[in-house]
Amino acid sequence: MNRIYLDYSATTPPDPQVIDATVAALGSSFGNASSVHSFGREARSILEQSRDRIAQWISARSDEVFFTSGGTEADNHAIKGIALAGARAGKNEIITSVVEHHAVLHSVESLRKSGFDVKLLPVDGSGRVNPDDVRKAISPKTALVSLMLANNEVGSINRIEEIAAIARVAGVPMHSDTVQAMGKIRVDVNKLGLDALSIAAHKFYGPKGIGAIYIRKGTRIEPFMEGGSQESNRRAGTENVPLAAGFAKAAELAEARLDQDYRRIFGLREKLKSRLTAEFKGLLFNGHETECLPHILSVSFDSSVTPLDGDAIIMGLDLEGVAVTSGSACTSGSLQASHVLLAMGRDERTARATIRFSIGRLTTDEEINLAADALKKVVERVAKAGTGH
Ligand SMILES: Cc1ncc(COP(=O)(O)O)c(C=O)c1O
The missing domain is CATH 3.40.640.10 (Type I PLP-dependent aspartate aminotransferase-like (Major domain))
Structure with a gap:
């Protein structure tokens, strides 16, 4: 794989x-x-x-x-x-x-x-x-x-x-x-x-x-x-x-490649964002629309629309070969909702159903598509298994 x-x-x-x-x-x-x-x-x-x-x-x-x-x-x-x-x-x-x-x-x-x-x-x-x-x-x-x-x-x-x-x-x-x-x-x-x-x-x-x-x-x-x-x-x-x-x-x-990296990585982020918007209802994008870094796309599944267990999604994605995290690496593995998302006003269940994609120099167009496909598959599986709680 x-x-x-x-x-x-x-x-x-x-x-x-x-x-x-x-x-x-x-x-x-x-x-x-x-x-x-x-x-x-x-x-x-x-x-x-x-x-x-x-x-x-x-x-x-x-x-x-x-x-x-x-x-x-x-x-x-x-x-x-x-x-x-x-x-x-x-x-x-x-x-x-x-x-x-x-x-x-x-x-x-x-x-x-x-x-x-x-x-x-x-x-x-x-x-x-x-x-x-x-x-x-x-x-x-x-x-x-x-x-x-x-x-x-x-x-x-x-x-x-x-x-x-x-x-x-x-x-x-x-x-x-x-x-x-x-x-x-x-x-x-x-x-x-x-x-x-x-x-x-x-x-x-x-x-x-x-x-x-x-x-x-x-x-x-x-x-x-x-x-x-x-x-x-x-x-x-x-x-x-x-x-x-x-x-x-x-x-x-980093200095020499700044503009080139920014354009390419931000383009991939936009592509991922539009794929996810098309695939999922009730998906919330976290962070500022325009005043944001080019490489991070944080999304939450709104608990009032689709209650899902974020950890089950992250683990499911890992089984599909896609490595993402639910928040900062330092808190991944812990079951606590992110202090950042809570401070931004997300409710606890929505905050816990969050995925942070972060894109880099080696990311390809194909990987973005495969990651979006994998997320669709995993979310369907998690929703069916009823691990949303
Ligand atoms: C905003 C921010 N500050 C501090 C750190 C800590 O850096 P390091 O793990 O290299 O000590 C990180 C790492 O995730 C970070 O993202």
Whole structure:
């Protein structure tokens, strides 16, 4: 059976050029980038070239980009690091939203337990934060605003430029979890007006286990990992040069292919959307109609029209060789309805009957048709078996 991968939001297959760049650095440049001898200098040179490449991609300076183990670490570092620095200046309040990734939500929850006030902003029916709510929530006590650029479950894009401008006027640092948006839409730290952002390389055909945090010069932030003086004392530990080389190659490709990828992937999404609209009654599309990432299509079966068990559909699709998820990969497997869909106003049963298709560079027209055929077959089977509850 030919398997069809439609879970590119969870992760992407590394590009062959990324694998080549990673393996080349793994084999030949094994020196410790902090060593002063020639082996170390060679590794350092690859590391710094990679940093330059990534900085250039987001219009940052090289000394504002720090490697991390991925998106989760970047989110933790930005939120806890900026909040703790704020606390030193008497600020103990954090503003974020109910639909953030758990890397953000759990970071603010741990700060809440240590005495911070956390303001969780609501979202509208499309999953976006209203900039006016940010304006109203900011107070002289606010240490940080952290809001995602685009949602990983439904793909809606927040009005970050506007929100960051509000934070800037109030003198509050602004972080954005840009993990899902990188490589799909242009991310420019200056245009967006961000003080910090988070990146994970595996979301755009790079290796897993590496990402970055951008921190604008002058932003007050505590170090994340203590030990040696690597990453300008912000993140101690021997640097992972091969993964950094793969990451930089992925960023280079993502930048070069941005328009081409956008057009093709968005076209496939539109095709899937019209096929599903034609096949199913009572299908609800989640997220913003136009302000959305090109690769995510989240659909729910309206419980008042067709009560269906989402997990049975996902498992049925897997048996048909189609890999999709019901929400973020981090919550798949759990029976809980997605916090994002509930916050957007979906009822619990509808939220649980949700499928997130996410399309990527390797997806073909034929795969889109086969996936739609498979969904029709599985939904009929699940409805007949009466697993809708
Ligand atoms: C929006 C968002 N933030 C953070 C993360 C966490 O990234 P990682 O799993 O690479 O640490 C993800 C991954 O799904 C994500 O989609």
